[in-house]
Amino acid sequence: xxxxxxxxxxxxxxxxxxxxxxxxxxxxxxxxxxxxxxxxxxxxxxxxxxxxxxxxxxxxxxxxxxxxxxxxxxxxxxxxxxxxxxxxxxxxxxxxxxxxxxxxxxxxxxxxxxxxxxxxxxxxxxxxxxxxxxxxxxxxxxxxxxxxxxxxxxxxxxxxxxxxxxxxxxxxxxxxxxxxxxxxxxxxxxxxxxxxxxxxxxxxxxxxxxxxxxxxxxxxxxxxxxxxxxxxxxxxxxxxxxxxxxxxxxxxxxx
Amino acid sequence: xxxxxxxxxxxxxxxxxxxxxxxxxxxxxxxxxxxxxxxxxxxxxxxxxxxxxxxxxxxxxxxxxxxxxxxxxxxxxxxxxxxxxxxxxxxxxxxxxxxxxxxxxxxxxxxxxxxxxxxxxxxxxxxxxxxxxxxxxxxxxxxxxxxxxxxxxxxxxxxxxxxxxxxxxxxxxxxxxxxxxxxxxxxxxxxxxxxxxxxxxxxxxxxx
Numbered sequence: 001x002x003x004x005x006x007x008x009x010x011x012x013x014x015x016x017x018x019x020x021x022x023x024x025x026x027x028x029x030x031x032x033x034x035x036x037x038x039x040x041x042x043x044x045x046x047x048x049x050x051x052x053x054x055x056x057x058x059x060x061x062x063x064x065x066x067x068x069x070x071x072x073x074x075x076x077x078x079x080x081x082x083x084x085x086x087x088x089x090x091x092x093x094x095x096x097x098x099x100x101x102x103x104x105x106x107x108x109x110x111x112x113x114x115x116x117x118x119x120x121x122x123x124x125x126x127x128x129x130x131x132x133x134x135x136x137x138x139x140x141x142x143x144x145x146x147x148x149x150x151x152x153x154x155x156x157x158x159x160x161x162x163x164x165x166x167x168x169x170x171x172x173x174x175x176x177x178x179x180x181x182x183x184x185x186x187x188x189x190x191x192x193x194x195x196x197x198x199x200x201x202x203x204x205x206x207x208x209x210x211x212x213x214x215x216x217x218x219x220x221x222x223x224x225x226x227x228x229x230x231x232x233x234x235x236x237x238x239x240x241x242x243x244x245x246x247x248x249x250x251x252x253x254x255x
Numbered sequence: 256x257x258x259x260x261x262x263x264x265x266x267x268x269x270x271x272x273x274x275x276x277x278x279x280x281x282x283x284x285x286x287x288x289x290x291x292x293x294x295x296x297x298x299x300x301x302x303x304x305x306x307x308x309x310x311x312x313x314x315x316x317x318x319x320x321x322x323x324x325x326x327x328x329x330x331x332x333x334x335x336x337x338x339x340x341x342x343x344x345x346x347x348x349x350x351x352x353x354x355x356x357x358x359x360x361x362x363x364x365x366x367x368x369x370x371x372x373x374x375x376x377x378x379x380x381x382x383x384x385x386x387x388x389x390x391x392x393x394x395x396x397x398x399x400x401x402x403x404x405x406x407x408x409x410x411x412x413x414x415x416x417x418x419x420x421x422x423x424x425x426x427x428x429x430x431x432x433x434x435x436x437x438x439x440x441x442x443x444x445x446x447x448x449x450x451x452x453x454x455x456x457x458x459x460x461x462x463x
Contacts, residue, residue: 022384025344028462033282034403041284043401046319047452049460054428056407056461060381061394064342065332066360072295100277115291123288127326141292177286179293184344185332185394186463190405192283209403210281217280240277 022057024245026186027102034209041205042166058186065185068111069145077143080116080156088138090119090157092232095193095220098150099180101243106150107187112239113179114142114154121160121174130163155232161200173200173207180239187241194219195235282404287326289398290364294328298362301331301375306354308336308376311445312410315369316397319453323369327399329450331361331373331410333392338379347382377412383423390415390422394463397450406460410448413440433459 036048056062076083081092095114099107117123117140120132124140140159144152159174175192182188194201196219201207207215217240226234285293302309316327334340335357339350352359354376361373381389393410411419419425419438428434436458439446451458 027279029279032279036403036406038403041401041403043284044403045401046322047324047399047401048403049406049457050319050453051433051457051460053406053460053462056409056424056463057384058463059384059389060340060345061332061334061389061392062463063344064340066358067342068360102276102279104276113292115288115293117288123291125288125291127287139291143292177283177289179285183342185396188330188396188405189280189282190285190398191280192286206283206403210283214278214281217278218283238277238280240280242279243276 022059025058025063026184026242027245029242031211032214034211038205038209041209062186063184065183065187066181067109067183068181069109072111073143073145078154080114080138080140080142080154082155083139084137086137088118088135088157090135090138090160092155093158094153094155094226094228094232094234095176095237096151096153096223096226096234097220097236097238099146099152099182099239099241100150101182101187101241103243105243106146106148107180107182107241108146108148108150110146110181110183112144112146112152114144114156114176116140116156116159116176117162117174119157119160121162123162128162132160132162158195158233161198166205171200171203173198173204178237178239180241182241189239189241191239192218193237196220196222284400284403285328285398285405287400289326289328293362294364295362298364299371299373301333301358301361301373302354303356304374306356306376309374310377311372311374312393312439312448313370313372313442313445314439314448314450316365316371316399316450317369317452318401321451321454323367324365324399324452325367325369327365327369327371327397329361329363329365329371329373330396330398331375331393333359333375333394334378334381335359336376336379338381380418385423387421387423388418389424390418392422392424395450397452399452402452406452407463408450408458408460409437410446411438412446413438428459433457 118135122132220235220237223234223236316324335352363371396405439448
């Protein structure tokens with residue numbers, strides 16, 4: 001089903017140590033994800049848990065997960081510019097990349113869901129009512145499935161920046177939301193892709209909530225090779241999910 | 256950055272070494288607009304409506320003020336009633352469920368009052384990797400505006416008191432007084448499980 005054939009480290013019901021511990025199948029990220037309590041992002045104030053997280057051993061429920069693929073996708077899902085009778089306004093772009101794990105293995109045949117604002121920076125959503133136009137030809141949602149090498153690709157339009165109420169004159173940098181399953185509950189990831197050179201990144205508390213050494217991983221790169229003549233600009237965004245815990249990673253241990 | 260970025264001229268000589276492994280991608284909040292694509296019409300249906308033993312787990316996702324989150328999403332993942340997963344990484348072997356239409360996965364966006372509902376069946380017990388059993392449970396992810404990463408919890412069942420008492424996760428909680436935040440209580444048609452993100456009776460969240 002995929003080219004990842006790593007033997008699960010939970011080998012048998014008796015593989016655990018005498019103290020009942022179970023070795024981690026998946027690496028635990030350090031210095032990668034934002035702190036849940038990030039006061040500059042105001043909505044964390046009454047929503048981020050105040051108690052410390054409790055370590056959970058990675059047992060059967062954690063090393064398995066839903067394996068969604070093409071059963072959840074139709075052809076038009078991968079081209080957000082072809083979901084209506086007319087074409088949406090804005091700069092047409094191709095976004096592509098690979099989904100890997102932190103051992104460098106491709107994560108194949110896995111569902112990737114994306115959503116975004118339109119070219120004017122407005123979401124087709126009932127709670128987004130700032131005075132920018134909706135585009136009757138743009139819904140802003142897409143789904144793709146990774147290929148055997150973990151690659152994915154979709155066509156859309158460049159989303160606009162938009163204001164939000166976090167602080168005076170707050171603007172979110174242009175971004176595309178990504179949701180990924182991987183192959184295990186432990187690998188589940190929701191993130192956002194940004195665009196290179198965006199001056200708003202320096203002012204955005206959501207982007208800035210990521211530890212400094214990991215932030216740029218959320219910024220796509222302009223991709224000349226993926227840019228299609230007379231058609232669309234190309235951007236590349238690779239996504240790396242948690243891999244085997246046995247492999248040392250280059251993550252700095254700053255905790 | 257990714258290893259396949261455009262080549263650049265090294266500024267310092269590099270010794271032969273193993274190739275750098277790709278660096279993990281950070282999480283970001285799901286934001287308030289997840290409804291554009293994430294809810295599926297059949298998302299809350301872990302099992303088809305006519306399934307024998309079907310239960311509905313209902314609850315609310317609440318913030319530190321006790322207010323319901325109108326823009327959260329709850330996802331669940333679980334074994335089938337026989338304690339099996341149709342997944343190649345289960346060391347006992349992938350096992351297609353004997354239950355027709357069993358998906359194992361549920362996804363429900365919250366309503367305006369923070370309410371969610373997942374229709375499923377109670378999972379079986381699982382070997383815990385140390386010669387004992389885990390009590391029936393669902394793994395849960397909660398996504399919302401204001402959560403920069405998902406938060407993870409577990410749903411156990413109040414009417415499994417004996418096996419809950421032996422469950423390695425419930426037994427090892429640092430603060431036993433918070434154990435009840437992980438236990439769904441029976442109600443007509445199923446169970447109730449509220450998720451309190453913060454404050455009084457804050458739900459136990461796990462670092463998985």
